[in-house]
Amino acid sequence: MSDTDAARLGELVDWENGLISPEIFINDRIYRAELERLFNRAWLFIGHDSMFPEPGDFLNTYMGGDPVLAIRQRDGEVRVFLNACRHRGMKICRAEDGNARNFMCTYHGWTYSTAGELINVPNLDTAYFNELDQRRWGLVEVAQVAQYKGLWFATFDPTAPPLEDFLGDMLYYIDAWVDRSPGGIEVLPGAVKWTIHGNWKLGAEQFGGDGYHAVITHASSLGTFDPTFLRDVQGIEFASRQGHGYSMIFDRMTRFADDPLGRYNESQVRARLERLGEDRANTVGNFTIFPNFSGLPGSANLRMWHPKGPNEFEIWSWTIVDRDAPEEVKRAQRTSAAFTEGAAGVVETDDGENWDLIGQMLERGTQTRRMAWNYQMGNGHESDNDPVYPGRVLRNYFGEGPQRAFYRRWLEFMTSEEWPVVEQTEPDRREHRASAMGALSATPRGGSR
Numbered sequence: 001m002s003d004t005d006a007a008r009l010g011e012l013v014d015w016e017n018g019l020i021s022p023e024i025f026i027n028d029r030i031y032r033a034e035l036e037r038l039f040n041r042a043w044l045f046i047g048h049d050s051m052f053p054e055p056g057d058f059l060n061t062y063m064g065g066d067p068v069l070a071i072r073q074r075d076g077e078v079r080v081f082l083n084a085c086r087h088r089g090m091k092i093c094r095a096e097d098g099n100a101r102n103f104m105c106t107y108h109g110w111t112y113s114t115a116g117e118l119i120n121v122p123n124l125d126t127a128y129f130n131e132l133d134q135r136r137w138g139l140v141e142v143a144q145v146a147q148y149k150g151l152w153f154a155t156f157d158p159t160a161p162p163l164e165d166f167l168g169d170m171l172y173y174i175d176a177w178v179d180r181s182p183g184g185i186e187v188l189p190g191a192v193k194w195t196i197h198g199n200w201k202l203g204a205e206q207f208g209g210d211g212y213h214a215v216i217t218h219a220s221s222l223g224t225f226d227p228t229f230l231r232d233v234q235g236i237e238f239a240s241r242q243g244h245g246y247s248m249i250f251d252r253m254t255r256f257a258d259d260p261l262g263r264y265n266e267s268q269v270r271a272r273l274e275r276l277g278e279d280r281a282n283t284v285g286n287f288t289i290f291p292n293f294s295g296l297p298g299s300a301n302l303r304m305w306h307p308k309g310p311n312e313f314e315i316w317s318w319t320i321v322d323r324d325a326p327e328e329v330k331r332a333q334r335t336s337a338a339f340t341e342g343a344a345g346v347v348e349t350d351d352g353e354n355w356d357l358i359g360q361m362l363e364r365g366t367q368t369r370r371m372a373w374n375y376q377m378g379n380g381h382e383s384d385n386d387p388v389y390p391g392r393v394l395r396n397y398f399g400e401g402p403q404r405a406f407y408r409r410w411l412e413f414m415t416s417e418e419w420p421v422v423e424q425t426e427p428d429r430r431e432h433r434a435s436a437m438g439a440l441s442a443t444p445r446g447g448s449r
C-alpha cells in the first residue's frame with residue numbers, strides 16, 4: 001500500500017475519533033498528491049475587489065503550487081490565467097501587482113494581452129515562417145472564477161460545483177466580515193509575506209478553530225495587554241461540512257480603547273446590530289475557508305497559507321478596514337495590524353515559533369512522525385440543529401470540531417476520483433443561503449489549453 005492510497009490515508013486521518021497522524025504534515029508524496037487532488041480542484045481565494053479595481057489591474061498569486069495572474073477586464077470581470085509562458089514556461093509577470101496593458105515574457109519576448117491572447121511573437125516571419133497560429137497559444141486559463149461580495153475565488157476544475165455550494169453555511173459567518181457596513185470592506189495596499197518552516201495545514205487548522213492555543217501561546221503578548229484575556233470566554237465553534245471553520249466570541253463589541261480605532265468601532269455598534277443582528281454583530285470570529293484562506297479579527301487580517309513544500313509555507317497577510325471608515329481609522333488599523341499580526345508582530349511570532357519547531361521535529365524525527373495527534377476536544381458535544389447558528393455547532397469557544405471537519409474534507413479530496421460533492425446546507429438553513437446568494441456571481445470559463 002502506498003502512502004497516498006485511500007486506505008492508507010484513511011488510517012492516517014481518523015477524523016471521527018479525533019486522531020490524526022503527523023505524517024500528513026511532512027510526507028513528500030502526500031504533499032505532491034495534495035497539490036494534485038486538493039489544490040487542483042478546490043475553490044481557492046484569489047483576492048478582493050479592492051485589490052484590483054481598474055481594468056488592467058492584476059494580482060500575482062498562487063493556486064497551490066502554480067503561479068496565476070488575476071486580471072481585471074474592461075467589462076469589470078476578473079479572469080485568472082496560469083502565469084506561465086506557452087513557449088518555455090517562464091513567468092510572464094513577476095511584479096506582485098500593478099496595472100498593465102500587456103505582459104511580455106522576458107525570455108524570448110512572447111507577449112500576451114490582459115485577456116490572455118498571444119499578441120506578439122518576435123521574428124514571427126524570419127523564425128517561424130509565419131506558420132505559428134497565435135490564436136492557439138494564449139495563456140492557459142483556470143476553469144472557473146466566481147466572487148462572493150467582492151471576494152474572488154477560482155478553481156482549475158471545470159467539474160467543481162458552484163462557489164455557493166462550496167461555501168455553504170460559511171456564507172452566514174463570512175457576512176459578519178464582508179457585509180458589516182454598507183460600503184463593504186477595503187483591503188489596504190500591500191501584502192506582508194513571510195515563510196514558515198512547517199506545513200501549511202498547521203496555520204489553516206488553527207485559524208478555523210483553535211482558540212484554545214491563544215491563552216497559552218499568546219500569554220506574553222495578548223495576555224500582557226489584557227490580563228483577563230479569554231478568561232470566562234463565551235462563544236461557539238462552527239464546523240462546516242465543506243471543511244470550513246469559524247470560532248466566534250460573544251459580547252466583544254462592548255469594550256473599546258480610547259483611540260481612533262476604538263472610537264470608530266464604538267460608533268458602529270448600532271449600525272452593525274441593525275445590519276447583522278445580535279447573533280453576529282456583537283461578536284468577533286476567526287475563520288478558515290477550506291483549504292487555505294483565513295481571517296483574524298481585531299487586527300482585521302485576511303491571509304493565505306500558500307504551500308511551498310511539505311515543510312514550508314508562505315503566509316500572505318492583508319489588513320482590511322471598512323471602506324467608508326475615516327482615513328485616520330484606516331491608518332490606525334494598519335498600525336495595529338503590523339504591531340500584532342505582521343511578520344514580526346508581537347502576536348504573530350508566538351504562532352510562528354510553534355509551527356516552525358513542530359516542523360523541525362517532524363523533519364528530523366522518526367518516532368515523532370508515528371505518534372498520533374489528539375483532535376478530540378468537544379467531540380460528541382456538537383449539534384447540527386442549533387436554533388441560531390447554521391452548520392455543526394459547539395456551544396463552547398474551546399473545541400476541535402472545525403479541525404475534524406477540515407481533515408474530513410481533506411481526506412475526501414485526497415481519496416475521491418470525482419470532485420467530492422457532499423450534502424449541502426441543512427434544509428432549514430436554505431432560506432438564509434438564498435438571500436446571501438443575491439450577491440454572488442459565477443463566471444464559467446472555457447480553458448484555452
Ligand code: FES
Pocket residue numbers: 085086087088089090105106107108109110
Ligand atoms: Fe516566454 Fe520563450 S519562454 S518567450
Ligand code: FE
Pocket residue numbers: 213214217218351
Ligand atoms: Fe495564534
